[in-house]
Amino acid sequence: MSTTYNVIGTRPVRHDGADKVTGRALYGADLQLARMIQGAILRSPHAHARILRIDTSKAEALPGVYAVVTAADFPPAPADKIVDFGEGDTPLSSLRGNILASGKVLYSGHAVAAVAAVNAHVAAEAAALIEVDYEPLPCVLTAPEAMAPGAPILHEEFANGNVADQIRYEMGDLAAGFAQATLIVERELDTATVHQGYIEPQNATAFWSSDGRIHIWCSTQGSFVARDATAAVLDVPVSQVKVTPMEIGGGFGGKINVYLEPVAALLSKKAGRPVKLVMSRRDVFTGTGPTPGSRVRVKIGVNDAGKITAAQSWLAYEAGAYPGAMVVPGAMTVFACYDIENVLIEGFDVVVNKPSTAAYRAPGAPNSALATETVLDEIAEKLGIDPLELRLRNAAKEGTRRADGPRYKRIGCVEVLEAMKASPHYNAPLPGPHCGRGVAIGFWFNAGLPSSATLSVNADGTVNLIEGSTDIGGSRTSLSMQAAEVLGLRAEDIHPTVVDTDSVGYTGVTGGSRTTFSTGLAVHDAAQMVVEQMKARAARLWAVEAVEFANGVFSANGQSLTFAELAAQLGSTGGPVSCSATVNPKGVGGSIAGLIIDVKVDPETGKTDVLRVTSVQDAGKAIHPAYVEGQMQGGTAQGIGWALNEEYFMDNSGDMRNGSYLDYRMPTALDLPMIETVIVEVPNPGHPFGVRGVGEANIVPPLAACANAIYRATGKRLNRVPMNPATILGL
Amino acid sequence: MSAKVQVQTTINNEPVEFLCEPRQSLLECLRDVVGLTGTKEGCGDGNCGSCTVKLGDRIVTSCLVLGVEANGESITTVEGLAHGNTLHPLQKAFLEHAALQCGICTPGFLIAADALLQKHPQPTEEQTRFWLANNLCRCTGYDKIIRAVQAAATEITTTKSNGAAQ
């Protein structure tokens, strides 16, 4: 494959752009169906309590109410049933338990019952009429407290109290490695629970038809996962459920799990009408999955040459109410940027009385990178080595083995560090007093997972692309561009449509930075099949054996036809051409990202102003550079918010006191400068165009980069994120 | 439920009458009663700006306006920005500068930015960021949005001065 491209690397306008700037694009909450009614969810005010009684009779009696459901409305199923959506096993009891509580509520905001009524106002009034008797239980809100002897136990059936899972990665000889060190630094850092903060609240509309089919329209990162999870929860065959993914208003990992879909379906079954459920912002904060708070210890030893001789980490992540804290990826990535011989990593998945956590952009990695990258900053300072130089001396390379097993193929760690070092930003002086510059890097695996695509050639020479990847930030276009590159067309000659689960082959979530990589590969393969079939048509037309195809032109023996000219003759050469591909790629390429950030800290108030930011990331190959930059800028902004101000502020009873955008304090336009970007391209050998995936690695460095910048500005090494003004002043 | 009230408005330059309960927000009326779902709800308490519409001579978060308050008022929503099939310069700039990812905040940003450019035809970056601080975007880090607004400002003033010169 040639490395000069016609379409890849350009910046065409997105295919869904006009719809999205004119208000025509239909998001889940925009759906209006005939006879549709609306629902409301009743949530627990207690962080931990036994449910003694639920009386729904007053709600059912309210005029305008069509249906009320509780966990008792789930069909019977074996308690120990395990469901698998291709990305890990989940006990059905956890899945159901989080959707509608049964027996106990495990966090404030836990859904207990749901109502469907003539409109959302009446539904909310009815929900308030449901009587629930609780027996409040003591709650536990942090991992260290939940691991301590005598802590309140969330799940009595667990063997190890609140520790749901433990992992251990070991390689080399840790003691010998530390013995070789001339400097050892050990630090412990905590991070608070934070939310993805997507602007569109979760929503789902369901219609359970009299023929048994369940149709769901929702805001999801993965229509097939939503289908499979809903089918599992409702104990119906997957083929009975059809999910139509609506446009999605952000997800960042938070819209993979199902919350509303099965509830809307149960309500619809009872009411005999389509039922729409839309979360309030407070519901989103308290009733969906934030990403874990954590405590991470990192101990690193280096020799005089600045080479790491040993590294050790202990990680405890808060899973929330049900197991599944992102401690495994946290542990796998804690030292993933570095070539280290002697390593020990221990991780603990700990349940606490907070919302059950979910993925958030490189889930688990920012928490652990914070510890590693601040310890390295301290080491660099103590050794008198430039912090990027220290990292370069230890950077992971092709062949480096990670403690959890795999050896890297090509990896862009050195290239990212070199680009950071060479950037104008890194070489510019700081603007004045109370300013500091911090750097950090981070790794994310990216994902493969199955994807499907169908290409159909139109007689006018354009091509329809049917795919199943929710378009969360321009993937219709990044996929179309890959088809166009193979077919010798322009991006605008491809007409992409994201379709429902009945209309395309299985496709995994838009997550794991995988869509441009994996669905891109399916599109690439389908496009190559189209080329082969078109060549055969040309061969038939010209009665030749072999046809060449280059730059959109078919040729043989001095004859030639453009793609469009040949497309016009398909009818007379055997009929339409339509090709499908389903892939399950193994050649995933991990991505390294780095951040340089300058801050100014007001010594009197502790307030941090972000002055200048440069995000650097290995994209493998940037298909649409503007969208790659956008991912880098977005991940950086989220990481800065996480570092400086965002947190779940819980009172002692486990109630979230800041469950609104006013007090959750995500960055506004006035809180950030322009975010400079440097795209590094170290091609992934596992993808025909070299794509790695760029959605996630960019959020890994900001926590540590901010911490290092604040240290350089104030002389204080903080042991807690968010590093908000009061924390910086120690007040 | 209390009795529904008749509300007469002008929406996107067209007379629109609708019936609503007093407790229904203008946002709910636009979306669920009038059927203009381009205006989005992100928070319901005025802090995300997704539901921004122009009401009379200023912009508001329509989640914090009652539908009944709109009686006699003129409203512009994202559906009213383009002239027929010709996109507004802001809409074009948002596309050309990749200023949206998921697009849910875009309608609010467009309406807010349009009001900004009417007040400050060539806003500085600081003015733009201050004006748009009531609009949250979680995807972009704002960089490309600010650039798009600045590009649209230049486009609009250039077009105007060219028009005046002719």
Next chain:
Amino acid sequence: MKAFDYAAPASLPEAVGLLASQPSARLLAGGTDLLVQLRSGRKEADVVIDVKKIPELNEITFSPETGLTVGAAVPCYRLTAHAAVQTHYPALVEVASWIGGTQIQGRASLGGNLCNSAPSADSIPLLIALGATALVAGPSGRRTIPVEEFCTAPGRNQLAPGELLVSLHIPAPAPHSGASYLRFIPRNEMDIAVVGAGASVTLTDGVITAARIALSSVAPTPLFVPAAGEALLNQAPTPAALEAAAQIAQEAASPISDMRGTAAYRRHLCAVMTRRALELAVARAQENN
């Protein structure tokens, strides 16, 4: 949100009559507090009375002799665009452009900010510093309340049943006077003051002859600290004098810890923000001939 009726009286007597006959009525001006409170269930209403159709509540008038009168329902965006307000009350323009964001300012009013009576209200410390008074109308007529006496507890105030706020009056600025309000927020916009400080200063021949200081978010109500202003009288505005006043303000504060800040942090900020507000007020007084 519970169902309610809506009324939009066109005159003050009509509004007072309605209010008096409807004990569970709530007054609606910009709605930026009320609608949030109704939706979250923190407040309830059988009737919402929209006061924006009452002419007197919608007027801004200024005269160099008597000063500024702002109708209780005048939204911030009209206040910040008013030429006389821009010229004579720059601190008021700043506060009105900091309450919420642009869209909130399209609705929110100083009157609403006062009647909501939050300890964190941004405009109240400045109004106190400026010596503002509130004109109130009710079944038994009209009365005037100094703004520093208006709030009585979080969300509570001096308004008796049936009374409503008509307007705020701010005296004409004295020669060589300056005022300011500064708040500390972790973000740069769209945030609630962790601590705010309002100050006004009048200089005569380089000596402070009048000063008023008030704080937000450090007590159950916006807090007027007369002693802090009095400490500045007959002093040159030296750093030491301003710092001494700031210390008095800090001592008067009784902040609590919540999700927006700890008591210790708030106490610390009291002195910082008061000193900075005084510095700005002094600078303005020195420029204001």
